[in-house]
Amino acid sequence: MKFFFFIILCLFLLITPVFAAEIVFGVQNQKIGLDKLFEVGVFINTENEPVNTIAGKINFSSELLELKEAREGNSIVNFWIEKPKLKEGEVVFSGITPGGYIGQNGYLFSLIFKTKKIGETIITSAEEQIFLNDGQGSKASIKQAPLFLQIEENVPDGEFSPPSDSEKPEPFELTVAQDSEIFGGKYFLVFATQDKKSGIDHYEVQESDNKQPDVGEWIVAESPYVLRDQRLRSYIYVKAIDRAGNERISELEPAKPLVWYEKYLIWYIIILGIVIGYILWRIKRRKLFSI
Amino acid sequence: MKFFQVFILIFLFCFFSLVRADDYASPNFILRDPVITIEGGSSASPNFQYISSSGQTITGESTSTSFIHRAGFLYFPSIEVTPMPTCGDGSCNGTETCSTCPTDCGACPPVGGGGGGGGGVVIISPPQILFKGLAYPASKVTILKDGQVAAVTLTGLDAKFEVGLSGLSRGDYNFAIWAADSTGRRSTPRTFYLTIISGVNLVVSGIFLPPTISLDKAEVKRGDLLNIFGQTVPSVEVSVTISSEEPLFKKVSANENGAWFYKLDTSETEYGEHTAKARSATKQDISDFSQLAHFIVSASSRENPLQKVWTLKGDFNNDNKVNLIDFSIAAYWYKRPSPSQKIDLDGNGIVDLVDFSIMAYYWTG
Numbered sequence: 151m152k153f154f155f156f157i158i159l160c161l162f163l164l165i166t167p168v169f170a171a172e173i174v175f176g177v178q179n180q181k182i183g184l185d186k187l188f189e190v191g192v193f194i195n196t197e198n199e200p201v202n203t204i205a206g207k208i209n210f211s212s213e214l215l216e217l218k219e220a221r222e223g224n225s226i227v228n229f230w231i232e233k234p235k236l237k238e239g240e241v242v243f244s245g246i247t248p249g250g251y252i253g254q255n256g257y258l259f260s261l262i263f264k265t266k267k268i269g270e271t272i273i274t275s276a277e278e279q280i281f282l283n284d285g286q287g288s289k290a291s292i293k294q295a296p297l298f299l300q301i302e303e304n305v306p307d308g309e310f311s312p313p314s315d316s317e318k319p320e321p322f323e324l325t326v327a328q329d330s331e332i333f334g335g336k337y338f339l340v341f342a343t344q345d346k347k348s349g350i351d352h353y354e355v356q357e358s359d360n361k362q363p364d365v366g367e368w369i370v371a372e373s374p375y376v377l378r379d380q381r382l383r384s385y386i387y388v389k390a391i392d393r394a395g396n397e398r399i400s401e402l403e404p405a406k407p408l409v410w411y412e413k414y415l416i417w418y419i420i421i422l423g424i425v426i427g428y429i430l431w432r433i434k435r436r437k438l439f440s441i
Numbered sequence: 442m443k444f445f446q447v448f449i450l451i452f453l454f455c456f457f458s459l460v461r462a463d464d465y466a467s468p469n470f471i472l473r474d475p476v477i478t479i480e481g482g483s484s485a486s487p488n489f490q491y492i493s494s495s496g497q498t499i500t501g502e503s504t505s506t507s508f509i510h511r512a513g514f515l516y517f518p519s520i521e522v523t524p525m526p527t528c529g530d531g532s533c534n535g536t537e538t539c540s541t542c543p544t545d546c547g548a549c550p551p552v553g554g555g556g557g558g559g560g561g562v563v564i565i566s567p568p569q570i571l572f573k574g575l576a577y578p579a580s581k582v583t584i585l586k587d588g589q590v591a592a593v594t595l596t597g598l599d600a601k602f603e604v605g606l607s608g609l610s611r612g613d614y615n616f617a618i619w620a621a622d623s624t625g626r627r628s629t630p631r632t633f634y635l636t637i638i639s640g641v642n643l644v645v646s647g648i649f650l651p652p653t654i655s656l657d658k659a660e661v662k663r664g665d666l667l668n669i670f671g672q673t674v675p676s677v678e679v680s681v682t683i684s685s686e687e688p689l690f691k692k693v694s695a696n697e698n699g700a701w702f703y704k705l706d707t708s709e710t711e712y713g714e715h716t717a718k719a720r721s722a723t724k725q726d727i728s729d730f731s732q733l734a735h736f737i738v739s740a741s742s743r744e745n746p747l748q749k750v751w752t753l754k755g756d757f758n759n760d761n762k763v764n765l766i767d768f769s770i771a772a773y774w775y776k777r778p779s780p781s782q783k784i785d786l787d788g789n790g791i792v793d794l795v796d797f798s799i800m801a802y803y804w805t806g
Contacts, residue, residue, distance in 0.1 A: 200632070202801035203794050224612045226634065228588040229768055231775060231797060246768070246797050248588040248804030249617040249632035256634075257613070279794050285754070285802040287787055287795030317610050323589070327766045329758045331781055332773040340765045344587055346612025374769040 170282065170290035171196045173206060173275040174255070175297035183305035186265050187218065190273060190297065192234075192258045194226070199282050200250030201290055205231070206278035208241040208261065211271045214301055215263045217241065221393065222259040223349030226251050229342060234259045240276070250283025262310060265301045273297040315347035315394035324388055324402040326377065338374040341388050341400065348393035357384040363399065382406045522635065523644050567642050568605025570635065574648025575600050575723075576620035576628070577672045578699045582650075585617040585630070585806040589765065596620070600674040600699060609637045618648060619805065622672035622699075626653035627753075627805070629732050647726065652679055652701065652719045654731040660743035661736060663712060667705040671731065673721040675699045682730075684716045685709070695721070707738050754786055755800030763803045771796060 176191035194204060204227060210217070220234035220241060227245035234243040241261060261273075274296035282288045322343035328335060343350065354368035357379050368389060377386070382405035389399045410416050575596075576582050582602045584592040586609075594604040602620075614637060619630040628650045635643065652673035661667045673679055676694065679701045683689040689709055695701040701719070716733045736745075755763040757770045774780040774792040782788070786796040 203798040205794055226613070226615065228615055229765070231772055231794075244794060244797075246801040247615060248585065248801045248806070249615065249630045250801070251615070251632075251634065253634060281794060281798035283798075283802055285799060287798040320587075320610060321608065325766060327758060327769075329766075329770055331757065331784060332770055338769070340769045342589070342765055344612075346610045373765070374773065 170199055170292075171201055171280040172293040172295050173204075173258070173278055173280075174295045175273055176255075177297060177299070179305070179307050180298060181300045181302055181305050181307075182265050183307070183309075184265050184268055184301060184303055186305070187310040188263055188265070189310045190261045190263065192261065192275075194251070194256045194258055194280070195254050196252050196256070196290075198252075199284070199290070200252040201280050202248065202250040202283035203244075203246050203279070203281040203287075204258065205244030205280075206242075207276045208234075208243075208273065209276050210240075210261075210263070210273045212239055214265065214267045214269050214271045215273075216266055218262045218264050220259055220261055221349045223344070223392070224257060224346045225259055225344075225349075226256040227258060228344070234261070244279075268301050268303060271299050271301065273299065312393070313347055315345070315392060315396060317345070317347060318396045318398040319343045319345040319350060319390040319392050321398065322388075322390065322400050324386055324400050326382065326386070326402065326405060327374075332374070333376050337377045337380055337382060339377055339386060339388070339402075341373045341375075341390075343390050343398070345390070345392035345396070351391050351393045354389040354391065356387040356389075358387065359384060361385060363387040363389075363401070383408050522633075523646070566607075568607045569609050569637060569642050570616075571603065571605040571642070571644045572616075572618060572648060573601075573603045573644065573646040574618070574650065575674045576602055576650045577622045577653070578675055580620050580622050580672075582618060582620045583806060585615075585619075585804075587615050588617075588804060588806060590806040591616075598675075611637055611639050613637075616645075617804075617806075618650065620650050622653045624655075624672075626655055626671065627732075628653055629729065630804075631729070649674075649721070649723075649726050649728040651728040651731045652695075652721050654717065654719050654734045656717065656734045656736050656745050658742055659736060659745040660739055660741065661707050662740060662742045663710070663738050664706075664708045665742055667707050667736060668702065669705055669717050669719075669734065670700070670702040671719060672699045673701060673719075673728075674723065677721045677723050679703075679719050679721050681705075681717060681719045683710065686711055710738050712738050712740075753803050753805065755796075755803045757784055762805045763800055764806050767800060768797075771800060 172195045174193050174195055176193060177188065179188075182188050192208065194201070217236050220236075220243075222230070222234060225245075226247055228247055230243070230245040232242055232244045234241050243259065275294060278292045278294075280290040280292055282290050320343045322341055325340050326337055327340060328337045332338070339355070341353065353371055353373070355371040355375055356363050356367045356369065357377065358364055358367065363385075371388075377384075384404055386402040386404075387399055388401075389397050391397050572584060578596060578598045578600045580596050580600070582594050582596060582604065583590055584594075584604055584606065586606065591606055592604050594602055596602040614635055616633045616635060617630040618633075620628045622628075631648055631650060633645060635645070637643075653671040654669065655671055657668040657670075658665075669681055671679075673695050675697050677699075679693050679695055681691040681693065681703050683691070683705060689705075691703055691705070693701050693703045705717075714735065714737050716735050718730045718733050720730045721728045753761065753763050755767050755771075757767045760766070771784060771792055774784050775797075776791065776793070778791070780792045784792055784796070786799045787793075789795070
């Protein structure tokens with residue numbers, strides 16, 4: 151019997167937790183004052199193998215905390231399938247990192263909370279799905295690391311303030327594509343950029359006949375964007391705006407520009423020219439006859 | 442009671458997960474079932490932060506006046522990230538001269554004579570980040586920045602490439618480098634996570650892209666020859682590893698064009714599914730493994746269509762690229778019912794995260 155327990159003990163010692171990835175949280179201070187803004191960083195740790203797709207949910211107590219915003223500037227996730235956002239009381243997110251990420255404390259995004267009530271609370275990840283960069287879509291085993299927080303009446307530490315950002319978002323390219331699989335085969339526009347400091351707030355699109363974007367014609371849009379001008383005769387402008395209000399505009403010339411006789415302006419000028427010419431001719435003729 | 446004890450033992454055995462170690466080969470040795478230490482991590486200096494994903498184990502070098510101790514069971518010089526000499530760093534080095542950087546090199550001596558005019562010094566600022574390495578002769582090397590093509594360059598006949606990027610904001614970047622050989626076969630990418638700091642230029646040197654690999658048959662009759670081939674750096678040694686019950690390790694030399702070729706006698710392998718992969722080695726360095734090439738040893742042979750038409754998983758719009766357009770198509774179909782077969786990469790009837798993971802692996806930018 152003793153031998154049996156000895157074997158069991160040995161087996162337990164030999165069992166080592168094998169995990170490939172974990173989602174961890176970072177916070178400046180686990181004690182936070184009431185009615186204060188604070189930032190929780192969400193990071194990923196990987197072990198021996200790179201991962202390329204990360205998804206999950208972040209749970210928090212809505213009784214004690216209010217989510218003010220999610221920031222994903224400078225994230226290791228290059229393309230978001232679902233940007234971190236509040237959905238039915240929890241933050242959902244999913245995205246990919248082409249080529250894979252391996253390392254410790256890979257920054258995913260930050261959540262900015264405001265404390266509502268005194269008490270103890272936990273922020274934890276749930277339904278995490280992390281995939282290895284192996285071309286097979288193999289799932290990595292996941293370890294959880296929740297964050298414990300204590301909300302108190304008076305905590306001397308300062309409040310979260312957004313970092314100053316005077317840099318424009320990164321330069322980016324616009325691509326028009328068409329595929330029978332989406333949007334009924336209509337032409338659509340794809341674009342993506344990053345802002346390394348405050349993160350991209352939103353994009354605006356403008357399709358115009360003019361070589362310069364018009365001031366008031368911007369439409370808030372997301373990639374992929376179905377083009378209004380399916381004849382591809384317009385200039386396309388996309389404005390990326392970061393959370394600090396810095397803007398970068400990328401443009402794309404018409405894929406099928408109008409030939410000269412298709413432009414109304416040319417005909418207006420021709421007609422106007424003819425009219426002016428006719429009037430001048432009449433005036434000149436009248437003068438000749440009057441002599 | 443005995444039954445209970447046996448049950449507990451079996452139950453505990455169920456928790457054991459088999460850990461398989463890949464054998465590592467160098468030009469001189471094969472290390473079977475190595476114990477891998479946790480690698481990677483980040484290293485930082487006042488000038489840069491390098492988050493490493495290179496190497497197979499931690500290696501280190503200790504030096505004294507009389508000896509050098511190179512630690513780690515597989516020591517090879519690998520990727521090196523160094524700050525580039527910059528004007529104002531106190532030393533006159535790199536391409537700095539008295540005219541381009543008087544701060545470090547001092548003022549230029551006065552030139553005698555007179556007359557003349559015009560001209561002037563054109564100061565070309567160095568790129569913020571410079572990548573240097575080896576791919577394949579006269580091949581196209583693509584640099585991705587955060588998943589999008591940032592630069593494309595051509596290698597020389599010696600397979601060397603050097604490409605710089607500028608205009609980067611301060612922050613963390615995911616750089617990936619891949620190359621296509623003379624027949625369009627692609628290498629696996631090398632990925633680097635680097636932090637760009639304003640005023641500090643980085644040089645990433647020692648990049649050695651893995652060889653490309655292809656097979657002439659997808660299915661081969663046992664006993665027939667299977668041709669395994671690809672391209673790498675000219676005149677280097679290529680180690681080919683064939684998975685089998687007892688893995689096979691073969692060596693060939695690349696010719697002066699970097700092409701390599703190995704005829705595998707399949708009687709050395711068992712019936713069933715196998716993979717082949719290759720890595721190159723110079724005297725100083727060794728590459729990562731190539732992509733895996735899959736084949737079946739059976740009672741009949743079948744040609745490999747991939748040898749003729751190079752296909753990429755995730756290239757939904759058939760432009761020979763896996764990029765933001767394909768991502769947009771997949772994102773459109775994400776969790777929607779009845780996607781077409783070409784978008785549902787794992788064939789489970791829905792576009793899910795598995796499909797995105799497969800696409801991210803084959804990403805070309």
